Amino acid sequence: MSQSLKQIKNRIRSIENTRKVTSAMQMISATKLSRIDSYLSQSRPYAQRLTILLDKLLQGRTASGNPFLRKDEAKGKILLCVVTSDNGLCGVYNNNVIRLAEEFISRYERNKVKLVVIGKKGYAYFRNYKEAVLHTYVGLNGKYSDKVSREICKALCQAFLTAEADEVYIAYTRFKNALTNKAVVEKFLNIDCKEAQEIGYILEPNEARILEELIPEYLSAKTRLMLLESFTSEHASRLMAMRTATENAKELLTGLILLRNKVRQANITREIIEIVSAAEALKG
Amino acid sequence: MASLKSRVPPKIMEKDFLLTILCPDKKLYEGRIKSLIVPSELGYLGVLANHAPLITNLVPGKITIRNPSDEITVLHAHGKGFLEVFKNNVTLLVSAA
Numbered sequence: 001m002s003q004s005l006k007q008i009k010n011r012i013r014s015i016e017n018t019r020k021v022t023s024a025m026q027m028i029s030a031t032k033l034s035r036i037d038s039y040l041s042q043s044r045p046y047a048q049r050l051t052i053l054l055d056k057l058l059q060g061r062t063a064s065g066n067p068f069l070r071k072d073e074a075k076g077k078i079l080l081c082v083v084t085s086d087n088g089l090c091g092v093y094n095n096n097v098i099r100l101a102e103e104f105i106s107r108y109e110r111n112k113v114k115l116v117v118i119g120k121k122g123y124a125y126f127r128n129y130k131e132a133v134l135h136t137y138v139g140l141n142g143k144y145s146d147k148v149s150r151e152i153c154k155a156l157c158q159a160f161l162t163a164e165a166d167e168v169y170i171a172y173t174r175f176k177n178a179l180t181n182k183a184v185v186e187k188f189l190n191i192d193c194k195e196a197q198e199i200g201y202i203l204e205p206n207e208a209r210i211l212e213e214l215i216p217e218y219l220s221a222k223t224r225l226m227l228l229e230s231f232t233s234e235h236a237s238r239l240m241a242m243r244t245a246t247e248n249a250k251e252l253l254t255g256l257i258l259l260r261n262k263v264r265q266a267n268i269t270r271e272i273i274e275i276v277s278a279a280e281a282l283k284g
Numbered sequence: 285m286a287s288l289k290s291r292v293p294p295k296i297m298e299k300d301f302l303l304t305i306l307c308p309d310k311k312l313y314e315g316r317i318k319s320l321i322v323p324s325e326l327g328y329l330g331v332l333a334n335h336a337p338l339i340t341n342l343v344p345g346k347i348t349i350r351n352p353s354d355e356i357t358v359l360h361a362h363g364k365g366f367l368e369v370f371k372n373n374v375t376l377l378v379s380a381a
Contacts, residue, residue, distance in 0.1 A: 039309065042309055042310045042311065043308060043309050045306050045311060046306040046307060046308050046309075046377060047308075049304075049306055049368075049375055049377055050366075050377060053339065053366060053368055053375075053377070056339070056368075057339065200337060201337045201338060201339045201370075202336055202337065202338045202339070203338075203339055203340070204324060204325070204326060204329075204338065204339070204340040205325055205326055205340075205341075209325070209341065210339060210340070210341050210366075213341045213364055213366070214341070214366060217364060217366075217377075217379060221308060224308065
């Protein structure tokens with residue numbers, strides 16, 4: 001046998017420890033996921049209704065003085081908000097969203113793209129962009145907070161309103177179910193007016209006033225939803241990654257335990273043979 | 285007489301309508317109700333069944349709901365909100381309640 005019994009025992013012990021850690025992390029992720037998932041599913045209807053309402057109001061209308069509806073024909077400066085996680089060990093979650101963001105950036109001239117990065121992993125990756133990174137938000141650890149969401153929304157709107165960016169996009173991970181989630185890039189601002197006929201609503205007090213209230217609410221709901229979607233996906237990916245790790249550890253362990261037993265048996269057999277042959281020699 | 289008759293709609297008018305109240309983090313209310321009173325920006329506004337399509341924004345205040353068995357529920361809205369009435373389908377969006 002190439003490995004001594006002691007070495008094998010050591011390996012078994014260390015794999016056992018790793019398995020304990022990964023299965024603990026799996027359980028933690030599972031509880032976090034179920035909590036944030038229910039939060040997400042309860043938050044979706046509000047944002048969806050708000051979007052529908054806004055779409056209805058904007059049907060067939062041209063920019064009506066609202067700063068958020070500003071239309072820039074010359075597409076110039078782009079702001080991209082990338083949502084990543086703070087901690088690793090969550091499979092391809094960060095890679096997917098960062099790769100998508102990279103692809104998006106490469107479509108534009110590099111000096112025209114500014115970034116807002118959420119999460120340590122994204123920050124570490126986009127550090128070499130230096131002055132292109134306007135804001136970074138780290139230390140969220142997959143926990144949603146209204147305060148941070150509001151801050152991010154404000155920062156994105158600010159950049160748009162001060163004409164620092166002509167268009168704002170968000171790269172985040174949309175949560176479908178615990179097994180599938182998809183990295184997407186979505187337009188945040190400016191808001192496009194859609195071409196369609198009116199349904200004939202009574203607007204009270206008037207359109208401009210409603211839009212003035214509706215658009216900020218819509219934007220904050222959208223920011224909220226995108227953060228929740230991302231965090232839910234993060235927990236789901238971590239859960240999957242940890243489950244795979246635990247399973248792999250189990251597989252390794254069964255193999256190693258078999259090997260250990262074989263080696264031990266071989267050692268015993270060898271010793272018996274030694275003793276027997278020594279006894280034979282003494283007799284003769 | 286004939287003109288009066290023609291004003292009566294051919295189909296039976298519904299007496300109640302569907303109300304959905306949504307908050308950013310939960311669904312506050314869903315069900316068929318008889319009447320609704322909301323604090324719109326221009327003052328309190330009552331909605332009954334078969335209301336014309338309407339979109340308005342709300343201010344903080346009391347939301348009064350009367351269900352088909354005439355029980356009254358009062359909710360308090362603390363933040364901004366929006367009301368959409370469309371074909372007996374009323375959606376209330378409130379940012380805090």
